[in-house]
Amino acid sequence: MYVRTTKRENKSGTVRYLHLAHNEWDPVKGRAVPKVLFTFGREDELDRDAIRRLVASLSRLLEPGQALEANAAPGLDFTGSVPFGGAYVLDHLWHQLKIDKIAGRVGQPKRGRPREMSATERVLFALVANRALAPSSKLAAAEWITHDVHIDALASTDDDACYRAMDWLHEVKDDLEKQVFDEVANLLNLEVDLLFFDTTSTYFELEEPDEPVARDEKGNRQDATGEGEGEGDQGPDGADAAKPAGFRTHGKSKDSRDDLPQIVIGMAVTRDGIPVRVWSWPGNASDQTLIRQVKDDMRDWTLSKIVWVADRGFSSDRNRRYLRSGTDAYIIGEKLRSGSPEVKQALSRQGRYQDITGNMRVKEVRISDTERFVICHNPEAADRDRHTREQLVAQLTELIADTDKLSDFKRGELRGKITDKPGLNRYLRTTPAGKLRIDQARIKTEENLDGKYLLRCSDPKLSAEDIALGYKALLEVERGWRDMKQVIDLRPVYHRLEERIRAHVLLCWLALLLVRITETTTGDTWPRIRRELDRLHLGTFTGPTGTFQQVTTPTKPQQDLLTKLGIPAPKQIAGLQPAPR
Secondary structure, three states: OEEEEEEEEEEOOEEEEEEEEEEEOOOOOOOOEEEEEEEEEEEOOOOOOHHHHHHHHHOOOOOOHHHHOOOOOOEEEEEEEEEHHHHHHHHHHHHHHOOOHHHHOOOOOOOOOOOHHHHHHHHHHHHHHHHOOOOOOOHHHHOOOOOOOEOOOEEOOOOHHHHHHHHHHOOOHHHHHHHHHHHHHHOOOOOEEEEEEEEEEOOOOOOOOOOOOOOOOOOEEEEOOOOOOOHHHHHHHHEEEOEOOOEEOOOOOOOOOOOOEEEEEEEEEOOOOOOEEEEEEOOEEEEEEHHHHHHHHHHHOOOOEEEEOOHHHOOOHHHHHHHHHOOOEEEEEEEEHHOOOHHHHHHHHHOOOOOOOEEEEEEOOOOOOOEEEEEEOHHHHHHHHHHHHHHHHHHHHHHHHOOHHHHHHHHHHHHHHHHHOOHHHOOOOEEEOOEEEHHHHHHHHHOOOEEEEEEEEEEOOOOOOHHHHHHHHHHHHHHHHHHHHHOOOOOOHHHOOHHHHHHHHHHHHHHHHHEEEEHHEEEEEEHHHHHHHOOEEEEEEEEEEEEEEOOOOHHHHHHHHHHHOOOOOOOOOOEEOOOEE
């Protein structure tokens, strides 16, 4: 396809006409002949703006690099293109949060000559961008930075520089997290009243766990009551949490991989889903003890009063006592099936529910002078619970039908198989004679729990509605873990040194922070934003006078994203390198 010129004679002279044409084979003439597809009109009356719009429209049908190549001026060679928009946006957010300046401040020696941090800061940002845009190992990340993306002021790097940046990040972790949070609070006008905390685990495909190491932060720390931490606080599998252990060690996996060594990761998140801080612990760490260390670490940040929101795994009496020390308070879920006197008393109290949303009702009951109890009821969840129970009971009924005719051995064998299925085993009872029956009393008890959950709160001023909605927002932490594992790609972790593993978790946290700010500001999801921004490319052209880099023209969706984020459109020419004389 090409532009063809024809000439016509009239009274004023020769007139040239422009056509869009392509060649077709003419079997009669035995040669290719031009076929006109579109006529642009007279050359002297050409609407060049219309042609420019046509070229832009046709370019949208091509890949960004192909569009740059197609639009290259005569005499220029197109050498290639790389995605530009994602790293460009993340870099601007990085500078808006002043992380580049923070990196220049923290970790400097108190005496002597200051360290030059510009190169380390650029590599650190590139590693964070890699987690958000194309998660990979550090060796692959160095290749990605050098060949597959444009990072401002970082043309290339290697794996040694990446590891040095990670080692530095681990050294300055505490100061960096505190100063980054201060900038995030200023940028987004955060009011940290509710702080959500939860943990997850990530496993390593190792044959053996790490060698045990004695750790100062376990076993000796005193809580607010003066009691040591070791007694009564046991880790997964009944192991003493104060027992020395390697960093990658066996524990109760939240990824259902108890057969592999793991580490435990904790994260504090605001009600808007902004990740505030991240922690890493050995794989056998117990949730019952971790939140106390988290509270102590956050106390150093001199925040105003915090209401801690946590799930049922942190509801021990010692944890609750520790969390309500000082000015802080808590909202914690309670295990309805724990059988504790307080749970039984709360569920037995009569009273009316108050509708707070379309699918939530709450009722507050007073059974303690130091804590408030709020029962939450979700009618939709109650219907799901009832339907699930009916299916389980029907399946169990079918399994135990006619078992009275079986021998004691066969009946015991079936009983053992059902025991391995907690959902079914919950509704099974065995008579004194060894017969298998449906536990009708258990069914009736479960009916009373359908769609309900119980909350404890130590704040006397929060309304029951605020308590319920505050706990419901704990889903933001779960969404953070989901994005950390799926979007930021926490796993697999390729490192073996504890310091590098901790630094890897910090890189994922920084990437999640930039991602969540982008989502909060634009109201869109990161996968869709990333896909759109990756279509903004940077092409490299060479000519007789040198080399230059040109950015594709931003599309309307790309312009809208940049406008919402308050980021200026990129310059069309990103770099010029004159040819050597």
